[in-house]
Amino acid sequence: MGSVFGVVSEETPSYTLLYKDPDNSFEIRSYAARVAVSCRSPTRASTSSSVGTENDASERGRFFMKLASYIGVMGAPQNVENAPIAMTAPVVTRHGRSEMQFILPEDKSAPTSPAPAPAPALAAQGVHVIDRPAKVFAVRTFSGGWGRDAFEQERDSLLASLKQEQKNGTRNFSFTIAEPLYYEEYRYNPPWTMAPLRTNEVAVEVRWNEHEG
Template sequence: MGQVLGKIDVETARFEVAQSCEDYEIRRYAPAVVAEVTYDPSAMRGGRDGGFSVLADYIGALGKPKNAGTEKIAMTAPVITAEAAAGATVITTGAGGAVTMRFVLPSKYGKAEDAPAPGDERVVVRDEAGGAFAVVKFGGVATEEVTAEKVEKLRRALERDGCRVTGPHLLARYNPPWTLPPFRTNEILIPVDF
């Protein structure tokens, strides 16, 4: 029942709040190990969320894990979605722009080589550097329209405050799809020079 009402009862990405203001906060995230898949949403069942099942299969959230040793890996939060980086290998092609979906693996995996190797060649496990991000939190369903609105508002606030943006935004979603929309936790993260 707790997850339906928005309770987050899994390990979350580690960070420290460096600064808070009315419109956003600046966080310093610790390095982490991530599993990710890059794909064209128009060519995947599930659209923008089409990569979820590929990553869920890797950790064993939907059955037997598809990784070396079939090691079950605990689910964490948030699930992160971003526009694919230039030069990323896209597993499917279609009419849209590629996205990357990422699971942050549990902190017990200190380095990428500590995590089980994926059994699916579409999954990439890698070390993710920490860094500074401007973050705004919001509830409800993170549609493309709502996300674009939150990104634009955060970018304007950062520009107003003289904070230099260093990369594209990330969408972080903390709850499973069965969480009632008013109780969902979502965040927009924009990397900044801080």
């Protein structure tokens, strides 16, 4: 029942909070490198939207099922070790390409316990284990729907807040929005969670600098 009401009980990636906007419109977070399992379409690449659009809902569902098969959510795990792997949150979709990722539990990022490769049949369907490099993101949290319009509106609001912050008074840090623009969409809840209680985030990559004094 907790998931219906927006309770997030899964492991989430740890991060260092670098800055929190006084108006609570965004945070700047430093994420360490992690390992993820990814599913992408080799036949589609978008320059304007991600798999998280209204029109791509069916593809998003297919990607989710393939990734869920890898970790063993609904049956025998489809990886070469037949090892069940815990679900984490959020589910990540990437701007600019038709791709979804599950960030794997932290212990699967350790050299002593690497993530198993997908079973050959699943790998043939575009599922791969990948490295997520360390990055700094400006993150805006919101609730509600998952469609393209919602995420693009929140992205634009975040970008406006970042540009305004850059105009503010002298601080002991500075940041620039990474170019080319790169952002990710984070969904923390299952589809049956009531929309007003969902935790969604849009994350824009930034370059962070701290200054002396």
